[in-house]
Amino acid sequence: MSITAKTVSMVTVGATSDEDKLQIRQQERTIDNLNRLFAMLFSIVFSVAAASILHKVTAFVITAGPKVVDWEVVAFNGAALVILGTTAAIFFHQASRGLDLRYAQNANVVPHRLGFLFDYLVIVLTMGPFALMGKALEQEVTDVAGFFWFFVAHEILILFGLAMLIIGQLRHTIFGDHNISPEFVAVAHGVQRYWFMMNSIYLFIMASSFFLASGSYTTVRSCPLMPHQSGALFFMMVFFALAVARNAFDFLPMWNVFFPVKPQGANGQQLYWKPLQxxxxxxxxxxxxxxxxxxxxVGYLFLAAAVSVMFLLTELYDLPLWIRVCS
Structure with a gap:
């Protein structure tokens, strides 16, 4: 190769490298802008929840006469806030980081417009159940139906997530994997399998727990989410424990998937929790x-069982019935 040709080749490679860096930077800026939008939406959710709790505190403070703290109600509100806060925080972290891993780190990836739109809308639409959870903490709601609406909103959130995972399977079938970073393809499929199984199992356990606690197997139903009703505090603690455990199983195994941890494998590959691996x-x-x-x-079997318990045995679709029970 002549000196001139070699020089041209080196310049071309350098130019391509610079173009790749610029392309990656533009992709990163696009994802950063979307993450700012998501952060704003999440701030609205937390503002709704905070306003709901603040209204309760204000009403308690300005009420005339001796103040008696209802610790059971405090426990219900505290548990609900922890569930909402941890679930939303984990979702935001994984959703925003997931867009980075899919689209922002490889200059050779050309996202499919509909595939990207799907990933974007999943995050935006998931704000709906979160906002409903925050709204369900308002005193006007909890005074009438206890924390039933909060529980329903949380289960809607899980059902919506499972529905999006199912649609996501169709998304990959239709658009393929060529439009996301190739380094993330196998991990993305593994994560989706894990999420689908884990959330389906959680939903089945939670639905079964509500079925038993509400006495839906008898002719006399009770509301296990209204403070001071028989067994309500115990069920709320069960709900809290299961929801927090679900969050732990969501966050901990995914740590080095969504956080840029240095690869620990002997060959430079990333090592994951064994079941996830x-x-x-x-x-x-x-x-x-x-x-x-x-x-x-397995996930579909647990999901089918959960839906059967929720809608056929517990009849959670009959919201007027459960509002009367919880009133």
């Missing part, structure tokens, strides 16, 4: 010529 490395077998993901099958 198995789902990342999982290769679906082919049955009768079709690719069948057994983890997803």
């Amino acid at each position: 198995k789902l990342v490395d999982y290769a679906p077998p082919r049955i009768f010529g079709l690719s069948v993901s057994l983890p997803l099958v």
Whole structure:
């Protein structure tokens, strides 16, 4: 190669590298702008919840006469705030970081406009259940139906997330994986399998717990989410424990997926929690010529069982009935 040709080649490589850096920077700025929007939406959610609690505190302070603290009501509100705060914080962290990993780190990735729109709308629309959870803490709501609406909003959040995971499976089937960072493809599939199984199992356990606590298997139902009703405080603590445990299983195994931790593998690869690693490395077998993901099958079975308990046995769809029970 002549000196001139070699020089041109080096300049071309350098130019391409600079173009890649500029492209990545533009992608990062786009994702950063979206994350600012998400942060604003989350601040609205927390503002609604804070205003609801502040209204209760203000009403208590300005009430004339001797002040008697209702510690059971305080416990209900405290548990609800922890559930809302931790769930929303984890979702925001993983959602915003997920966009980075999918789109912002590879100059050769050309996002599909509909695929990107889907990922964007999932995050925006998830604000709905979060806002409902915050609104459900208002005194006008809890005085009438206890924390029933908060519980329903939380389960709607989980159901919505599962529905989006199902649609996300179709998204990958339609648009493929070529429009997201190739380094993140296998991890993304493993994470989705994990989320689908974990949330389906949680939903089944939570629905079964409500079914038992509400006496839906008898002719006389009770509201386990109205303070001072029989067994209500115990069920609220069960709800709190299960929701926080779900958040822990959501956050801890995903730490080095969504946080830029230095790879710890001998060959420079990232190491994940063993159950998650198995789902990342999982290769679906082919049955009768079709690719069948057994983890997803397990998730669908638990989801079907949870929906059956919620709607066929507990009849949670009959909101007027449960409002009367909780009143």
